[in-house]
Amino acid sequence: MQSTINSRTGKKLSPATLKMRLLKRLRCTLKYEKLAWSTGARLVAGVDEVGRGSLFGPVVAAAVVLDPCYRIRGLRDSKLLLADRREALADRIREHAVAWAIAAVDAARIDQINIYHASRLAMHEAVAQLNPTADYLLIDAMRLDHDVPQQAIIHGDALSASIAAASILAKVHRDGMIAEWDPVFPVYGLRSNKGYSTPKHLAALREHGPSPLHRQSFAPVWNAPVPQEMLEFMLEESHLPAASSDSPA
Numbered sequence: 001m002q003s004t005i006n007s008r009t010g011k012k013l014s015p016a017t018l019k020m021r022l023l024k025r026l027r028c029t030l031k032y033e034k035l036a037w038s039t040g041a042r043l044v045a046g047v048d049e050v051g052r053g054s055l056f057g058p059v060v061a062a063a064v065v066l067d068p069c070y071r072i073r074g075l076r077d078s079k080l081l082l083a084d085r086r087e088a089l090a091d092r093i094r095e096h097a098v099a100w101a102i103a104a105v106d107a108a109r110i111d112q113i114n115i116y117h118a119s120r121l122a123m124h125e126a127v128a129q130l131n132p133t134a135d136y137l138l139i140d141a142m143r144l145d146h147d148v149p150q151q152a153i154i155h156g157d158a159l160s161a162s163i164a165a166a167s168i169l170a171k172v173h174r175d176g177m178i179a180e181w182d183p184v185f186p187v188y189g190l191r192s193n194k195g196y197s198t199p200k201h202l203a204a205l206r207e208h209g210p211s212p213l214h215r216q217s218f219a220p221v222w223n224a225p226v227p228q229e230m231l232e233f234m235l236e237e238s239h240l241p242a243a244s245s246d247s248p249a
Contacts, residue, residue, distance in 0.1 A: 026158040028076045030068075032151065033162055036136040037068065041149065043098065045134035046162025047127060049119045050078065050170040055205075055221055056188065056195030056214050057178050058104040059115065061122035062170035063130050063137075065098040066162050072096060077158040078171035090172040093165045100165075101129035102173050111217040120144060126166075138162050185211045 036044045049061040066072070072092050074085070081089070094100060103125035105118040124144050127134060137150035138160050144150060153160055157167040175194055182191040188204045188211065197220055205224040214221045
């Protein structure tokens with residue numbers, strides 16, 4: 001996405017700012033759910049993930065089947081909501097949805113299979129956990145290897161109420177997980193940055209190196225120096241005697 005000039009200030013707008021402005025203009029409705037219902041589907045699940053761009057911790061996905069007879073007002077892309085509003089909506093979604101499920105793929109697995117495939121895996125696992133199971137999927141900008149009809153929707157979390165609900169549940173769940181790690185790794189400021197590449201987080205990586213829960217395959221992480229205590233541990237491991245062939249299993 002190209003940056004543009006703000007006609008009022010004369011400053012260039014970043015791609016992230018332009019995207020947020022676009023998302024704010026989009027209307028989150030039941031349009032796509034109604035189209036799915038018109039095909040005979042009754043359990044339409046919205047599916048979304050959060051944490052794809054984070055440097056730390058898991059990617060988390062959620063799947064939500066909304067009750068067509070109960071409207072939850074205020075659903076929209078979780079990025080556009082304040083934290084307390086997200087948490088209040090998450091409570092209402094869990095209380096009133098026909099079904100919902102959450103799944104996470106940890107940093108080690110992300111490093112093994114890459115973030116794209118890890119995101120798809122988390123989504124697939126969330127869908128698999130739904131009870132009752134969905135008979136139609138609305139997915140934010142992705143297709144899954146699943147045997148039910150599905151539709152990938154660009155900016156789906158800003159356009160589909162079901163996907164927005166999934167985005168909110170996933171965001172609230174992941175934020176809680178990351179906050180629990182903040183006192184364990186206090187130097188990174190995880191409670192405030194949620195593992196994303198803020199200037200303070202990047203500075204902490206340069207000074208202290210990554211933690212074991214950072215995504216080692218992400219450039220800002222593998223470019224960071226290895227902490228001294230980690231180097232010492234690696235050296236100790238390299239000098240351990242190898243197990244003999246007749247050692248007990």
